[in-house]
Amino acid sequence: MYLIFIFLPLISSITAGLFGHKIGHKGSCFLTVLYLFLTFLISIFIFYEVSLMSSPVYIKLISWIDSSTFNVDWGFLFDSLTTVMCCVVSFISFIVHLYSVEYMSSDPHLSRFMSYLSLFTFFMLILITADNYVQMFVGWEGVGLCSYLLINFWFTRIQANKAAIKAMILNRIGDFGLALGIFSIYITFKSVDYSTVFSLAPLFIHYKINFLIFEINSISLICFLLFIGAMGKSAQLGLHTWLPDAMEGPTPVSALIHAATMVTAGVFLLARSSVLLEYSFSVLEFITILGALTAFISATIGLTQNDLKKVIAYSTCSQLGYMVFSCGLSNYNIGMFHLMNHAFFKALLFLSAGSVIHAVADEQDMRKMGGLKKLTPFTYSMMIIGSLALMGFPFLTGFYSKDVILEVAYGKYTTIGHFSYFLGSFGAFLTAFYSIRLICLTFLVKPNGFKKVLTYSADSSYNIVSSLAILAIPSIFIGFFFKDMLIGMGTDFWGNSIYISSVNCNLIESEFINYFFKIFPVLLSCLGALSSFFTYIFFNNILISLKLKLKVLYTFLNRKWFFDKLYNEIFVQKFLNFSYNTSYKLMDKGIIEIFGPLGFSNTIFSKANVLNSINTKILYHYAFTILLSITLILGLYQFYFFFNLLINFKIFLIFFLSFFFFAKTIQIDN
Numbered sequence: 001m002y003l004i005f006i007f008l009p010l011i012s013s014i015t016a017g018l019f020g021h022k023i024g025h026k027g028s029c030f031l032t033v034l035y036l037f038l039t040f041l042i043s044i045f046i047f048y049e050v051s052l053m054s055s056p057v058y059i060k061l062i063s064w065i066d067s068s069t070f071n072v073d074w075g076f077l078f079d080s081l082t083t084v085m086c087c088v089v090s091f092i093s094f095i096v097h098l099y100s101v102e103y104m105s106s107d108p109h110l111s112r113f114m115s116y117l118s119l120f121t122f123f124m125l126i127l128i129t130a131d132n133y134v135q136m137f138v139g140w141e142g143v144g145l146c147s148y149l150l151i152n153f154w155f156t157r158i159q160a161n162k163a164a165i166k167a168m169i170l171n172r173i174g175d176f177g178l179a180l181g182i183f184s185i186y187i188t189f190k191s192v193d194y195s196t197v198f199s200l201a202p203l204f205i206h207y208k209i210n211f212l213i214f215e216i217n218s219i220s221l222i223c224f225l226l227f228i229g230a231m232g233k234s235a236q237l238g239l240h241t242w243l244p245d246a247m248e249g250p251t252p253v254s255a256l257i258h259a260a261t262m263v264t265a266g267v268f269l270l271a272r273s274s275v276l277l278e279y280s281f282s283v284l285e286f287i288t289i290l291g292a293l294t295a296f297i298s299a300t301i302g303l304t305q306n307d308l309k310k311v312i313a314y315s316t317c318s319q320l321g322y323m324v325f326s327c328g329l330s331n332y333n334i335g336m337f338h339l340m341n342h343a344f345f346k347a348l349l350f351l352s353a354g355s356v357i358h359a360v361a362d363e364q365d366m367r368k369m370g371g372l373k374k375l376t377p378f379t380y381s382m383m384i385i386g387s388l389a390l391m392g393f394p395f396l397t398g399f400y401s402k403d404v405i406l407e408v409a410y411g412k413y414t415t416i417g418h419f420s421y422f423l424g425s426f427g428a429f430l431t432a433f434y435s436i437r438l439i440c441l442t443f444l445v446k447p448n449g450f451k452k453v454l455t456y457s458a459d460s461s462y463n464i465v466s467s468l469a470i471l472a473i474p475s476i477f478i479g480f481f482f483k484d485m486l487i488g489m490g491t492d493f494w495g496n497s498i499y500i501s502s503v504n505c506n507l508i509e510s511e512f513i514n515y516f517f518k519i520f521p522v523l524l525s526c527l528g529a530l531s532s533f534f535t536y537i538f539f540n541n542i543l544i545s546l547k548l549k550l551k552v553l554y555t556f557l558n559r560k561w562f563f564d565k566l567y568n569e570i571f572v573q574k575f576l577n578f579s580y581n582t583s584y585k586l587m588d589k590g591i592i593e594i595f596g597p598l599g600f601s602n603t604i605f606s607k608a609n610v611l612n613s614i615n616t617k618i619l620y621h622y623a624f625t626i627l628l629s630i631t632l633i634l635g636l637y638q639f640y641f642f643f644n645l646l647i648n649f650k651i652f653l654i655f656f657l658s659f660f661f662f663a664k665t666i667q668i669d670n
Contacts, residue, residue, distance in 0.1 A: 013118035020111025120146035174232015181225030234266030251354030291325030299430035330504035338401035345389035371447030400479030411510030432528030
């Protein structure tokens with residue numbers, strides 16, 4: 001059952017990809033949706049057996065690499081951490097497949113699209129079920145490849161090409177750090193298996209390793225490099241700019257990859273490596289600071305974006321920041337709980353946005369929408385549910401995890417804990433503001449679109465509507481039903497899959513913080529929602545004058561804190577100049593070609609021309625040349641034999657070469 005669960009998406013991908021032209025679009029859609037539905041059903045049974053019955057499963061499939069002390073097996077580990085991710089990935093993937101049947105129905109390459117979605121799901125399952133870092137890295141790179149293919153699915157669009165390349169390059173930066181981290185793990189522990197590495201970790205707390213001529217604590221170096229990998233996948237500040245641009249791909253891609261599954265791989269990696277992170281306090285502090293900054297800065301950028309999908313994309317960056325700084329505060333279980341909750345309501349938001357875009361003839365600018373409340377009432381209600389869950393409205397799914405993250409942050413009673421708490425709280429205010437702004441501009445304000453577009457606007461058909469309805473249920477209820485199981489006091493749900501040091505555990509302390517600081521984030525969320533609603537509905541003129549007065553600030557936020565401009569001018573342009581002027585012109589076309597094959601062939605060709613020019617076509621000239629050559633060769637042989645008895649051969653060789661170059665110099669001077 002466990003192997004079937006992993007390989008069903010691969011079979012689905014092969015079926016749709018290789019035989020899609022024979023079975024047609026309907027056959028491809030039916031089989032891929034069926035396979036993913038079966039995958040989701042199996043994940044429920046796995047969750048019951050492994051997590052609820054406390055029976056972790058380990059499967060060793062085959063031996064992969066066996067070289068001296070380096071041994072890597074194809075093995076699969078199913079524990080509580082894995083099963084939660086399996087349920088989330090398989091459920092969201094099934095819904096996205098079902099949604100795509102209608103959303104992409106007019107695309108001539110639908111079979112290829114469904115094949116890519118299933119292939120992505122397969123690699124994601126490989127990532128989360130791997131029992132060692134090398135196998136996990138295979139899935140890690142696989143989802144990166146599928147991300148490139150899906151973002152660039154409409155490959156005739158230049159913006160899709162740019163976005164896919166940007167996502168690939170920025171992820172490669174993070175992947176390079178992850179690869180170095182895996183190398184460091186093997187150098188330190190002589191193994192890459194989770195069980196071996198985690199059991200040996202306490203013995204290597206003070207072990208140091210040479211890295212770039214410095215002696216660094218091995219555990220800290222490994223954790224830092226692993227976090228660099230997580231930064232790339234989970235779009236943390238510095239490597240976050242690829243995520244909003246990836247909205248150029250089809251909307252189902254945004255829902256599957258850039259909201260619910262792939263971008264959460266970095267958070268999963270941090271939770272999986274909790275045993276290592278708990279022994280590196282400095283790296284945990286760095287993770288907390290960067291996660292809090294990501295949560296706040298991404299929320300400020302989302303305030304001024306006008307593209308419907310980009311607003312939701314920046315909210316994804318912000319929520320990933322909450323998950324990451326929760327892991328930095330050693331509350332991995334709460335971070336994973338928020339990851340699970342976020343997957344449902346963020347997928348609901350993205351798929352609802354796709355329904356809106358469908359209704360307004362593929363328009364994504366919110367300034368050209370408005371008045372859709374009565375035209376698309378079902379999509380409006382789904383968007384309301386997703387937005388309220390995102391902003392942490394009381395008793396919806398997001399409320400049960402987001403507020404707990406902020407409570408445990410304040411309950412740390414440290415400078416970094418309070419720093420992350422206040423940034424997260426103000427980020428909650430901004431999240432509520434731009435969530436309601438999105439609702440107002442899209443559905444509530446007066447229509448700003450073209451009449452002929454709005455005339456035909458309506459809710460989508462059964463596949464899209466049913467997908468949204470299914471996602472709305474966990475977006476409302478799942479936080480309430482699973483809170484006590486996943487993060488409740490005394491729960492043993494996670495078992496040994498997550499390790500939290502007794503020094504860093506502060507869930508009990510967070511229950512006794514001042515009541516004001518418990519309700520402060522909720523008050524800010526409500527304040528942000530109300531201020532956004534009244535501003536965009538009743539005081540629109542004040543908003544315009546405020547934008548004109550704060551034009552510099554508005555431009556700064558609208559241009560995304562100028563991250564792209566800085567990267568282009570400081571890094572990209574200099575690398576392009578170096579690669580063309582130095583690497584290409586000087587080294588490749590210059591040194592390598594002159595002293596390499598081209599220079600050698602040109603020298604041979606020129607010498608051959610010289611020899612050809614002295615060809616007189618007279619027989620006795622040939623005879624004289626042959627006789628002279630034989631005499632010279634025999635003379636040199638006798639010369640070498642005679643002097644070999646008197647002097648060393650090396651001295652003779654130096655003398656001969658010196659004479660040769662001296663004669664060559666005289667010839668050039670003449």
